Amino acid sequence: MSFAELGLHPLVLKALEAFEYTTATPVQAAAIPPALQGRDILATAETGTGKTAAFMLPSLTRVAELPRLGVAAPRVLVLAPTRELAKQVTDAARKYARFMKLNIVDVVGGMPYRDQLRLLSRPVDVIVATPGRLIDHVSRRRIDLDAVEVLILDEADRMLDMGFLDDVETIAKCCPPTRQTLLFTATLDRRMAGLASNLLRNPERVAVETEATSINVEQRLHHADDLDHKRKMLQHFATQPEVGKAIIFAATKRDADSLAEELADAGHAAAALHGDMDQGKRNRTLQRLRTGQIRLLVATDVAARGIDVRDITHVINFDLPRSAEDYVHRIGRTGRAGASGIAISFAGRADRETLFRIERYTNATLAVHVIPGLEPQRPFHAGGGRPAGRNNSSRHNGPKPWQRNHGDKPAGHQGPRGPRADHARSEHGPARSERPDHGRRDSHGAGKPPARAKAW
DNA sequence: AAAAAAC
Structure with missing residues (x-):
């Protein structure tokens, strides 16, 4: 389906042509026509499917075609969960509005009020905001949402996860009830259905079949003995020529910092990204990753969703994420476009x-890989089914990543690592392998805690 | 419990 057939405004089409965008993605083809008719939309779509254009192009078309009602107040409002995402949406909106005279402003935390007020001092057409800062401005009567014609919720599930439910509903109540609402979410559970029924009127349901995992991302697993082993494996990958740009996910902000420092000390172009960094630095870091000044980004889950950098070759989960859903979002940072x-x-x-x-x-088995020379001493297989024994003591073994004692040397020398991974395929072996299935399941013993358990 | 997000 080409953009030209979708009924977009000529100035919007002109911008698309200038960027040589001709073909609409499935979400765009499905969402744009009903959005242009003024319908509310409930869309389930992952990032990377072109959803920003799916909501921005029809919104800009509306702004171009219909005269503003009265006062100079924002006509389109986009809410996004993180500042990075808001910035990306703002940049995209400015691209699409290149031939329109529109003032598009992002309103996010971490930006000095003075600068922001300066941006808001002239009439604003489109606001892209994170909920907290927007509420702040609205309650100070610095921003008036009475003229909002289109309200867009981007990554709505993430906003709920982050506890923005009340904020989102408050903001929606500040918008006119006659507005159009476009809701985009990766998942649709009961909470989301609740929010949708509060905010949407007779929505058009748009579903793009979301493969739980993109087929073009190869998933590998490396068994790790301890923190030190993980570090060595990370250093190994950092030096591999096939690793171009990589995002390395750590469990905590401190870990992200220390791993980035460790990589930088080893001479790699590495930097950290997490929520404790000031916004300017976060933006600059992401930009440096885009331009290639940085090759390795060590991040917390602030970067798990929405971050769109084209040429990420590898995602490395130094620590596994807490939820399987987060895992899918993290690995979606690679294999893009x-x-x-x-x-x-x-x-x-x-x-x-x-x-x-x-x-x-x-619904996939991660292929076990091994780095020659860095074999794990104690491989295992995925548990959780029904381990033998009375209580599920495996959950309580060892500190969680965020309880690590960073000052101390982690459990250090257990002698040289023997080539014990006989059943795991070597690094250069076939990508897929079956999980070894000898009865190692209860090697921890159920009742009593393992003697002097290592962290892992 | 981590992380994210308003000052």
Whole structure:
């Protein structure tokens, strides 16, 4: 389906032509026509499917075609969960509005009020905001939402996860009830259905078949003995020529910082990205990744969703995410725009259940790989089914990643790592492998805690 | 419990 057939405004089409965008993605083809008719939309779509254009193009068309009602107040409002995402949406909106004279402003936290007020001092047509800062401005009567014609919720499920439900509903109540509402979410559970029924009127349902995992991302698993082992494996990958740009996910902000520093010390172009960094630095870091000044980005889950950098070759889960859903979002940072990507996860024994949930959720078995010379001493297989024994003590073994003692040397020398991974395929072996299935399941013993358990 | 997001 070409954009020209969808009924977009000529100035919008002109911008698309200038960027040589001719073909609409499935979400765009499905969402744009009803949006142009003024229908509310409930869309389930992942990032990377072109959903920003799916809501922005019809909104801009509306702004171009219909005269503003009265006062100089924003006509389109986009809410996004994170500041990075808001910035990306703002940039995209400005591209699409290139031939229109529109003032498009992002309203996010971390930006000095003075600068923001300056941006808001002239009439604004489109606002892209994170909920907190927007509410702040609205309650100070700095922003008036009375003229909003289109309200867009981007990554609505993420906003709910982050506790923005009340904020989102408050903001929606500040918009006229006659507005059009476009809701985009990756998942549709009961909570989301509740929000949708509050905010949408007779919505057109748009569903793009979301593969739980993109088929063009190869998923690999490396068993890790301990933190030190993970670090060595990370250093190994950092030096591999086939690893171009990579995002490395850590469990905590501190881990992200220390791993980035470690990589930088080893001479790699690496930097951290997490929510404790000031916004300017976050933006600059992401930009440096885009331009290639940085090759390795060590991030918390702030970067798990929505971040769109084209040429990420690898995602490395230094620590597994807490939920299987987060896993899918993380690995979706690679293999974008039709490219292929590789997702590498490090997992210790304590991660068996998480791993099991991930494999069940993605309906895939992560292929076990081994780095020659860095073989794990104690491989295992995904647990969580029904481990033998009375209580599920495996959950309580060892500290969680965020309880690590960073000052101390982690459990150090257990002698040289023997080539014990006889059943795991070597790094250069076939991509897929079956899970070894000898009865190692209860090697922890159920009743009593393992003697002097290592962290893993 | 981590992380994210308003000052």
